[in-house]
Amino acid sequence: MSIFGRIKDIVRANINEIISKAEDPEKALNLYIEDAIEQLRQFKVEVSRFEAERIRIAKEIRTCESMISDWHEKAKLAIREEKEDLARKALEKEQHEQDRLEKLQPQLEQAEKTSAQLKEQLQSLEEKLEEAREKRDDLISRNRLAETQKSLANAVSGLSGDDPLSKFDRMEEKVKAKEAEAEAANVTLQSSLRYEFDELEKQEKKSKVDDALTKLRAELHSESRE
Structure with a gap:
């Protein structure tokens, strides 16, 4: 189950279903939250890795732009010095960097778009996890109250057959x-x-x-x- 589905299940959890499927609902809910937290942590790692890749591409683009400008100036210098062969080599280097830039720019655009989406999803998941924690606390509180009421009812039922006051x-x-x-x-x-x-x-x-x-x-x- 994906982290999206798991956290969604926690938010929509029903106390009766959880109690019927687990001997210890409180322990089950805590483990459920811990599992979701771990998956969210892994998701954050992936988001960080993707963001690092976006930063790398952006850095390469800046390097390409710098190299293009540098090789262009070198080509101009070679022309001024009437060294056409050297100017040609500089222009070839400039073109090579230009080709790299043209490949990197779409990658950066896609990386920025994906990064924005991932950050938005991460924020949504963090909000859902917080909502799940609140739901968990509410379910545990309701379960404890139900157990207390059940114990009290059993105690009263046990007394009814041999009620000291009836004596x-x-x-x-x-x-x-x-x-x-x-x-x-x-x-x-x-x-x-x-x-x-x-x-x-x-x-x-x-x-x-x-x-x-x-x-x-x-x-x-x-x-x-x-």
Whole structure:
């Protein structure tokens, strides 16, 4: 996959896809970014090499132009000195440099055009890589949050079957049952005591009646003797 496609994939990455394809999404994302950084570094090297070649061609052109001017002046000097053969050789050298210049100029034009395009692509890639870093950080943050929420949900789910707080409710029910039993026992006790006191009162009334009856008999007996 080219660096363009790789960085584009990172920018468009989906958290669910990454999680499903990697045991450790955070590690996978970091490796993905590191890979893209390395490819971008290699791309920068190629851009630098191409720029160096453009500079070399430009330098050769300046050398050719200088040589053309130099050989032209030498040819003029030879003519002034009436040395036609020497002038001819100088002109041949000048023409040779002119031919080289004509070949180098299109190369420089193409190199400048390509260099400009590469620099533009490099800037675009650097921007995309920065965007990918931000996307990576967002995905890692979302993944960590999702893991935390999942762990919390699992913890809550685990407690639901044996919730310590639910034991309070069960104990409260037991206490209420005990209280009800105690209240019932107390009511029974009170009823028993009331029955016993009622019996005592009945015995007391009966005793009074018996005493009254005895007195009444005594009175009747006394009256009959008179």
